[in-house]
Amino acid sequence: MIKTRSLVILLTIAMTGAVQAGEGSPLGNPDLPTVLSATRLRQAPADVPGSMTVIDRELIRASGARDVPELLRLVPGMLVGYHSGNTVNVNYHGTNVSEARRLQVLVDGRSIYRPGFATIDWPGLSLAMEDIERIEVFRGPNTAAYGANALMGVINIVSRDPSGSLGTRLKVTSGTRGVRDRYGSHGFKAGDTHMRLSIIGRRDNGFDHDEDGESIRDGQRSDAFTLSGVSEIDPTQTLEWQLGAADGSRQADYDYEAMAPGNPDYPGAEGSAFERRINSHAPSSDLRDRNWFASARWTNDFSSTHSLQASSSIQHMERLQQWRACDSPVVFSPELKTIYQADPQLARHLNKYFRGKLDDAEALQALFPGDKAALFPLAEEVIAQHDASLDTGPVCWDINQTLRETRYEVELQDTLQLTEQLRTVFGSNLRYDRVRSETYFNGVVDNRALQLFANVEYRPHDQWLLHAAGMAEDSELTGYSFSPRLAVHYFLRPSHSLRAVYSEAVRSPDMYENHASWTYRPTNMNGASTLSRTYYAHAKGPGNLEQEHMRSAELGYNGYSHQLALSMDFRAFHEEIDDMMSEPLQLKNFVPTNAGFVRFTGAEGQLDWQATPTDRLRLTYAYIDFTAAHKLDQRLTPRNSGSVAWLRQWPGGFDSSLIYYGADMLNERRFERVDSRVGKRLELTRSSSLDLALTWQYRLDDEGLTWAENRFDSPSHYYLSAQLSF
């Protein structure tokens, strides 16, 4: 029976009600679509066949990070490093710090992995941090679901749904180290389509100086826009589309290593025209990045248990880099070329000689032992050719290191819940890649790849879940491969599971490793006359490299305590990569092989706890033990690394965060930093607000960041941001 008070309220409703009574009757069964269907719901964390770290919006905001790589420090085992100042690389567990070839990165399902050079161009990402909904990081091999190159993990960046970001946002960020960022977005609805246009601009000065106190030329700028839309064609069909473009520039020091750099100790060099001119020639090798892409995804939910997705994308990336190089005319000497072709090492000895690192010609001759001695007379000729140029000066020419990559991709994916216990995802992906560069490839290299994938999830019992997945890939350049994965989960309780996962994965050699035809093809030559127009060094990809193979086994636990709001994930892993390509690839030393090997064993974990309605604590830790055959793969991995974060909401619209990041030996250097952020929201009107935030980062160690030359004047770095939303 109704209590008096409720009856009074009900009567009040009735007395004052002045609106038309609704027509709907509760007798019939309204025909409602199953919106959150089995095919659309996210996999429960305890069901994931591997380890997943999710960086949500709150964490993105609290981190104050200006780019995605810095955010990835929140992922256990993820190693973020910089080289050449502004080039950022993200690796998982280890391998060569200067490359980042083994992680797949997706933005709303579109891979941004560049197969030409097996890299991720992080600064070229046109997606604004403010438009990211969450980042899901699958830690561990996943080529069974994402295709070759998802060797060590997958980073899946999910942007905010345009229908969820109506209105206008304007943000400016400004701080030390030349930080000047701009962001503007406007979300609107046109017919049945929700759209959002975002424009971003990022600037910073990079590192301040190298280990010798010399300033580094590594400032960068990027400007980009993204237009994204989602249209509901009818209750079962959705079309999502995006297009975007980015334009950026990055400073880079003169990027040509001369054969004879004008060393004054070289006999006869001091005061010569050659020495004078070559030392005064130091242009920059700045580069310009331009990218654009368009993508569309059509989803049709035939029923609550069957959904089909078709997606397609095209993307184009180009790096424009041209500068003028000067060197001794011997670099175009047929004799030097003969020596290089016989053994590139001998050409490097000659370089040592010209640089004054060898005392005299006898010392050089000692480096031409055995049957190599026959080549020494050629070396003497080269030296004579160089000596002759000391008075005439160097030869100068234009280097065009521009690189263009284009990709077309179509994918079909079918998700089918066959019974309550059995769910499958299968599909196919067709990709065409083309890379074009005069310097690296002498024109064009292209590749077609077809993938077929299937994933089966079977729950025979409440406490058991079995996964089997496989991906077959056939690529024109690298041939056929198959990557399987098997996983079994045992549920201690419905949201607490123990898992055992075994997976195999592959990475295809990139076009550069396997098909490079890298040499300088000079244009606009002047200065000293040369004996030919063919540069002596010419790096050629072997063309027969095998794929790298990874085998991984993990034992893990994932749990979520509903009552405590505590989520946990722990895993112990054993990973081995065979047939690994580890050699440094330089023009004068280009010998990629499949001789490498690396093994990682260890354990990692993450805890995320909403301790009180206003306090969130987060902890990550990775312990990694490794064995690596190649010395370049032995540097990056820290034995201990992790992060601790505390996020708090304060009364009065304030929020704060304090995050500690630490790694004992990140590329042989200690790394410890504390990032803090204080934010304040001012509600201006009911629908407009101003968000002010101060982010302050403080380095606790005094090392260079991943490399000795990456140094800042001060351990302290801060920036202020203001965002107006209406």
Place this chain on the structure above:
Amino acid sequence: MLVKRLKKVLYACLVLLALPTWAANLTVATPETTELTDHFIAALRQLRPADNIEVHILGEPLSETPPDMVVTMGWRAAQWQKEHLPDAPTVAAYLRLEQIQQHLPELLRGPRHILLASPKPSRQVALARLLLPRIDTLGLLYSDASRMQLPAWQDTADSAGLKLSAELVETPDKLTRPLIEVLSRSDVLIAIDDQTIYRADTLRTLLLTSYARDKLMIGPSAPFISAGSLGTTFSSPADTARSVNEILAGGISTGMSYPTYFSVISNPHVARSLGFPPPDDAALSQELATMKTGQ
């Protein structure tokens, strides 16, 4: 004369005394037969085996014997009763707040008890707290049609010690902005009885937008659960029949109430995908029924 009167009174007293075993003529008026009406009538017949229960489909000729009591199902049947059998004691079941709010004074005239089909705020809030123990702020969307339900929800939130964040939806095509606003300020979306907001063509936006922010929806009624709402309390046909029977047995008094009996239905898949243990509907119903707030 007096003897005659006394006889009448005595006769009336006897009738009253015999009431529980007295076979009454009970008419159930419904605009149509649906699965729900069939279940309801079958359940009522089981609860009142002695009664002569006649089902009257609106528009069909009415039987000649005037009924002793009437049970109407839905708004049209209630209107029909008001017109054709205004003096018959009536339980008007399956009425929604939205439908009756304008007509309540006239509906509450005469021997009529209104049994609501709208979700009871205290039960919905108690269920939300059982399913999501850490909630602090309830989010609620209302339109002009449901504005008048707000005080009841506010009252419920207050007595549960929770905050309430409510936003007005002017028209269904302007749903997104208030929805995002509410989701950003609250921990759960409480769907109220409002067919301007909660309907087939808005459901996608409501559920997908909430889900993308890891927020879930509670209510408004059972059919929304398979669509993707986390859970709701509702009165099944059997629950409603039991509640109607209780009112009939106690003698119909003018008034309005929510059904005494109710159940819980939830969506285990939705719960699971956000890492919650799948709810046990029977245990939740039991727990709510024994809680003071559930009643």
